[in-house]
Amino acid sequence: xxxxxxxxxxxxxxxxxxxxxxxxxxxxxxxxxxxxxxxxxxxxxxxxxxxxxxxxxxxxxxxxxxxxxxxxxxxxxxxxxxxxxxxxxxxxxxxxxxxxxxxxxxxxxxxxxxxxxxxxxxxxxxxxxxxxxxxxxxxxxxxxxxxxxxxxxxxxxxxxxxxxxxxxxxxxxxxxxxxxxxxxxxxxxxxxxxxxxxxxxxxxxxxxxxxxxxxxxxxxxxxxxxxxxxxxxxxxxxxxxxxxxxxxxxxxxxx
Amino acid sequence: xxxxxxxxxxxxxxxxxxxxxxxxxxxxxxxxxxxxxxxxxxxxxxxxxxxxxxxxxxxxxxxxxxxxxxxxxxxxxxxxxxxxxxxxxxxxxxxxxxxxxxxxxxxxxxxxxxxxxxxxxxxxxxxxxxxxxxxxxxxxxxxxxxxxxxxxxxxxxxxxxxxxxxxxxxxxxxxxxxxxxxxxxxxxxxxxxxxxxxxxxxxxxxxxxxxxxxxxxxxxxxxxxxxxxxxxxxxxxxxxxxxxxxxxxxxxxxxxxxxxxxxxxxxxxx
Numbered sequence: 001x002x003x004x005x006x007x008x009x010x011x012x013x014x015x016x017x018x019x020x021x022x023x024x025x026x027x028x029x030x031x032x033x034x035x036x037x038x039x040x041x042x043x044x045x046x047x048x049x050x051x052x053x054x055x056x057x058x059x060x061x062x063x064x065x066x067x068x069x070x071x072x073x074x075x076x077x078x079x080x081x082x083x084x085x086x087x088x089x090x091x092x093x094x095x096x097x098x099x100x101x102x103x104x105x106x107x108x109x110x111x112x113x114x115x116x117x118x119x120x121x122x123x124x125x126x127x128x129x130x131x132x133x134x135x136x137x138x139x140x141x142x143x144x145x146x147x148x149x150x151x152x153x154x155x156x157x158x159x160x161x162x163x164x165x166x167x168x169x170x171x172x173x174x175x176x177x178x179x180x181x182x183x184x185x186x187x188x189x190x191x192x193x194x195x196x197x198x199x200x201x202x203x204x205x206x207x208x209x210x211x212x213x214x215x216x217x218x219x220x221x222x223x224x225x226x227x228x229x230x231x232x233x234x235x236x237x238x239x240x241x242x243x244x245x246x247x248x249x250x251x252x253x254x255x
Numbered sequence: 256x257x258x259x260x261x262x263x264x265x266x267x268x269x270x271x272x273x274x275x276x277x278x279x280x281x282x283x284x285x286x287x288x289x290x291x292x293x294x295x296x297x298x299x300x301x302x303x304x305x306x307x308x309x310x311x312x313x314x315x316x317x318x319x320x321x322x323x324x325x326x327x328x329x330x331x332x333x334x335x336x337x338x339x340x341x342x343x344x345x346x347x348x349x350x351x352x353x354x355x356x357x358x359x360x361x362x363x364x365x366x367x368x369x370x371x372x373x374x375x376x377x378x379x380x381x382x383x384x385x386x387x388x389x390x391x392x393x394x395x396x397x398x399x400x401x402x403x404x405x406x407x408x409x410x411x412x413x414x415x416x417x418x419x420x421x422x423x424x425x426x427x428x429x430x431x432x433x434x435x436x437x438x439x440x441x442x443x444x445x446x447x448x449x450x451x452x453x454x455x456x457x458x459x460x461x462x463x464x465x466x467x468x469x470x471x472x473x474x475x476x477x478x479x480x481x482x483x484x485x486x487x488x489x490x491x492x493x494x495x496x497x498x499x500x501x502x503x504x505x506x507x508x509x510x511x512x513x514x515x516x517x518x519x520x521x522x523x524x525x
Contacts, residue, residue, distance in 0.1 A: 080260065113494075221357070
């Protein structure tokens, strides 16, 4: 009896989490003028409409520029920080991690407006570069936490041997440390990619002009319910869910 | 080596946040910020936005409690009852974690709308003969949408802390005659209190600071403070007022979180 109840509850929660996303994907492949039943016919109608829209392609390009920049920078600096923190005393490291993770617990709205006011004060014009800077604040904590969790259990014996045999710290890192932790680092990078691709609020306050995919969606939802949003939504879901799934797969099967 | 990360943290988080706090004591004079030290922005926030503040705290509290309870039960099911399905359930939680903040809100708008998926399904099945308008543009729609968005975020910390709860301890308590309720209240809950608090804190602060959800699905009677804060930046350009409103809701939110932490702490077995 209890077994059935727990099973039913888990099933309902899974349906609750997945159904909205599944419906977006389902309706993106119809030619319905409204997102509702009955479904007329399956087609690529809304994707063709998107494809013909230069604003969509511009937003897509901006999204790629921003998220690739964010992924690269946050992975490099986050990994560096995590490796240092892993060698600190545990209490000190935990305090530092708690502080570094603070931006993630705050509403993105507050981070967005703080950055807007600050960039304005120091005279930095808003652009894709300021969007990248803003995203680093929320992606870096994830990279640091993920890589730290791996590095804190890392066995330094092999690295020490390499150093004793005359390898430079640089060479020891690339030939010994990195191959061992690379799956974790790639996993962390893909999580950073997903967060950056998906971010709307910080982007909205730091972009100045132009669009990324989420701000492009915002402009459309605000005016009326344009079913081409289902198609953009499907692209966003594919990119974010895809990179998260790959991140999990990499860390599970080789981590 | 920690330098670049430290620089991002200090320059792009601590400095802007500290400066926003300073600006909350300034004045706006003819579209120019004027350094000052006045509490007038805060007193105006309380006088002009008292109701949105109170409403935001109430709805965010309701959302956070609902999300934390649903997340706890789901994490509990994964930890103790799911068996070979545990990994699949965890996988679903993780992949929905980062997928589409705006897309999720848009999806709920199309599901709950008058011409939406739910209504069209009810009409097609002949359950109702005209569309129901009760699904959307009310606080309930905001609760559903934000709970959906926050649930994966809340499941993970609770699950992480449930991992530390050993079956042996639960068995021992049962053998010593503790009932299911007693085991749950005196052993399970106290041991995963940090995870429960993390889930509640995330959910509560993020819900309290959201403005996109109330604007899309909230309707005219859902006045949340985030909506007004955003307005101070995109419409009225009164940054000091927006800053003061932000710190007011953050301060009130942190006070409530501290209160909840204290209340839950009282549950610990004596």
